[in-house]
Amino acid sequence: MATTDTDGEPAQPDDVTQEATPPASGPSTSAFPPIGDYGFISDGEVTALVAPSGAIEWMSVPRMDAPSVFGAILGRHAGAFGLGPSDRTVPDARRYLPGTMVLETSWGTSTGWLIVRDVLVMGPWHHQHERSGTHKRPPTDYDAEHILLRTVRCASGEVQVVMDCEPVADYGRVPVVWSYTGDDYSQGVARAEGTDLELVLTSDMRLGFEGGLATARTLLKEGEERFVAMSWHGAVPPRTFAEAYDKLVWTAHHWQHWLARGNFPDHPWRSFLQRSALTLKGLTYAPTGAIMAAATTSLPETPQGSRNYDYRYSWIRDSTFALWAMYTLGFDWEAVDFFSFLLDVATSDGEVQIMYGIGGEAELPERELPHLPGYAGASPVRIGNAAYDQVQHDVWGAILDSVYLHAKVQEHIDERIWPLMEALTQRAMDAWREPDRGIWEVRGEPQHFVSSKIMCWVALDRGARIARMLEQTKRAEEWSALADEIRDDVLTHGLDERGVLVQRYGSDALDASVLLAPLLRFLPQDDPRLRATVLAVADELTVDGLVLRYRPEETDDGFHGEEGTFTICSFWLVSALVEIGEVDRARRLCEKLLSLSGDLQLYAEELDPRTGKHLGNFPQAFTHLALVNAVMHVVRAEES
CATH class of the missing domain: 1.50.10.10 (Glycosyltransferase)
Known part of the structure; x- marks a missing residue:
């Protein structure tokens, strides 16, 4: 059944006061987080693993078994996508929004409280005018949008936010090169020589590119929000936080509605x-x-x-x-x-x-x-x-x-x-x-x-x-x-x-x-x-x-x-x-x-x-x- 709030309505993604899961494991002597501490997100075509630090350390596109673009879980040089506070790597709490595949990571810093949400976006079925060449099963009302969406919110005080996105194609063998796609600093595209890989990064933060690294730095104050979206396969990414939030809400409700189809016993487990x-x-x-x-x-x-x-x-x-x-x-x-x-x-x-x-x-x-x-x-x-x-x-x-x-x-x-x-x-x-x-x-x-x-x-x-x-x-x-x-x-x-x-x-x-x-x-x-x-x-x-x-x-x-x-x-x-x-x-x-x-x-x-x-x-x-x-x-x- 779907998780509901006290009013009996589906839990909303902006409800950050609900009980969170216990904090992740503490620092390890290894540079690699414990395997069981990774978070998992999926859209049914692509999957990703998110480390407790907020870095995406495993992801393959355009499908689950393709060569990785983020492969840091197998070699720290093989690509990662970090987003979080500048002075913390161990979160205070992590959870999935109830009944969803939306992962939330929270940090309390010396100056404020920061919340990051990660999701592989689901949207309405988009093969409207021609039959998909990949789908063998009956079409549904929903489909993968080919967008990795990350939102960040300052819940209290102020927090310096750091975003570092460095994909490396073909299991960490082929570096990408970023270039701007417009007149401002809000969007860029990454390409890897000798491959057909093309990743588009869109954000309401100002993006800077240094070879294969895309970066952003911004100070968020209480109530302020930002987003960054990585897209592929010609997907149309959000251009404003409002658009990004709508996609996150649609995806969260999709998972809650899907889970509501199930039969689960009224049991502590x-x-x-x-x-x-x-x-x-x-x-x-x-x-x-x-x-x-x-x-x-x-x-x-x-x-x-x-x-x-x-x-x-x-x-x-x-x-x-x-x-x-x-x-x-x-x-x-x-x-x-x-x-x-x-x-x-x-x-x-x-x-x-x-x-x-x-x-x-x-x-x-x-x-x-x-x-x-x-x-x-x-x-x-x-x-x-x-x-x-x-x-x-x-x-x-x-x-x-x-x-x-x-x-x-x-x-x-x-x-x-x-x-x-x-x-x-x-x-x-x-x-x-x-x-x-x-x-x-x-x-x-x-x-x-x-x-x-x-x-x-x-x-x-x-x-x-x-x-x-x-x-x-x-x-x-x-x-x-x-x-x-x-x-x-x-x-x-x-x-x-x-x-x-x-x-x-x-x-x-x-x-x-x-x-x-x-x-x-x-x-x-x-x-x-x-x-x-x-x-x-x-x-x-x-x-x-x-x-x-x-x-x-x-x-x-x-x-x-x-x-x-x-x-x-x-x-x-x-x-x-x-x-x-x-x-x-x-x-x-x-x-x-x-x-x-x-x-x-x-x-x-x-x-x-x-x-x-x-x-x-x-x-x-x-x-x-x-x-x-x-x-x-x-x-x-x-x-x-």
């Missing part, structure tokens, strides 16, 4: 569900409906380590949790858009990769960027992802489970996709006996991973259910029998002597991916093997209660060194504990996980169990999907 919903929407590439795994590349899973990957792509394995979360929270349109993206990328013969570009691209070649030192020295920095051509047997189960879930919710399945369902099921039938790289995309030797076998079981089980819905009785019987055969094989070769599901055949190593077994109904809830598996992971594969995906010393993943606990696995454990009736334990773990979110309720991929710091790419869609699942498990258990 509702704000986490709402922020997760907004984050997942922000990670959705609107033209295709693809959900991007994270907004960033190469943020390290291990401090100063080499487990650094590009997550700006869409993983098929996210589909089951994505559809479940969206349908559960009432966002059916977004679920249908993502489901349509899945059908777009699946070929008629059932050939499916584990991941795709957000535009549906099949080839995602991986390469390193040695000119970037990486976040806090974590190298190499990678773009692209070599895992796209790995063999992983979970993809068919993920898609078929998505089809089944979609059919149950919509109470309909289009018979035109039946040939694709047959092909996907046949792929699982042909592959389930073979080894693969597993859900964690290990770069060691292929293995008979238990979770991959379970997902092949899902493919046959859901295929049989879909066949029954379409009265394909013979197929249903055939696939159901093979599903039973796969389950029997797993229970013969994938259990240790205690009756616990293990990581792979021939090993006693534990793996958090087996927590999917209760969530996917691989065994009945009261099966003792299921209970033993969940409790073994909870007791033996955790550090201070947080779950490791596996122990690196027991797994040939192609890398060396430690890694943090995987937050998605910890949220899976919450859901799995509820499934076996351990509701109190599940609630305590969920409370702990929610307490470890950043001050803006955002999550990276991992948590360092010793410090609570976030590790890995940020914000992470899979983590927020698992959060929704876990919180709803606990809430429903409390209501029953």
